Amino acid sequence: PLHMTRATSLLLSNGVxxxxAKKMFHKSNTDFRVIGVLGAQSVGKSTLLNLLAAAEQGEDYDYYEHLISEADACIFRTRQRTKDKGKSVLRPRTDTLQFFITRERYVLLDTPPLEQLNQHSLNTIFQLLSVCHVVIIALDGLNMEQLRLLHAALRLRPSQGLAGKNLPQLLFVRTRALSEHYQPAWRERLEQQLSLLFGEFVTGEINCLLLPQLRSNAECVHHCGLPQLVRELWDFILGLPRLSSSDLSELQWFELLAETMRKCQFSSQHFDSVFTEIKQQQLEPRQKRANWRAET
Known part of the structure; x- marks a missing residue:
């Protein structure tokens, strides 16, 4: 497959x-992981993915300069292009589902901002819950409408069959964290609130991390330097056990996603229901072959 240098849209501007994008995916590799991010507008979703994608650059990479200050090396665009450099643009930077594949074969998915009580936002959540191994929920505060939307999507997902077994790990990241957010009492309160909302959907403790307000690469009293923060974020994500197994290759995963999105354009069914139905159709022939070999 071709090596990617920038994120690419999975949906074109006309909705097709x-x-x-198919040529970016490996035909036979099954050792890959899909990591998606959800959150409100300007909460730092693309910045989070840029930090993860840039981890391949090495120990001396200037994360702050290239991804935040000048933002000249962003894999996922964080600044809206405009002819007037002094003009403030309030439109979302990400308006369609975008992806980037790292050299280590991690598929990073960026999404449009979640909006309150919006069916399109609910569909976006369904998509990531169905196709990801890890879903990062970026928060710069406890946005209750956003959390209720995620809670509703989790409750609406089928609890039985293949869909019920195909669960991603949820990781809540509090972005732009300030010094008071690192106090044990504040951390404990945040985790308790998230546990009350999402405890029934997770196994064990709530996965929750803090990403500080970034002003340089340097460490401070409450957190380590930015390169170490990125390493710790990756270590945490890679340490999360997979809640579901899949024999799909990268290309099969892509084709499954493509077919599901096409069908959903002409169907009132939820994304996860269509995704599960098609996935089951793909897996059944393999299961029959495996059973035949076992019997003989």
Missing amino acids: FNAN
């Missing part, structure tokens, strides 16, 4: 699925 980007079939050309």
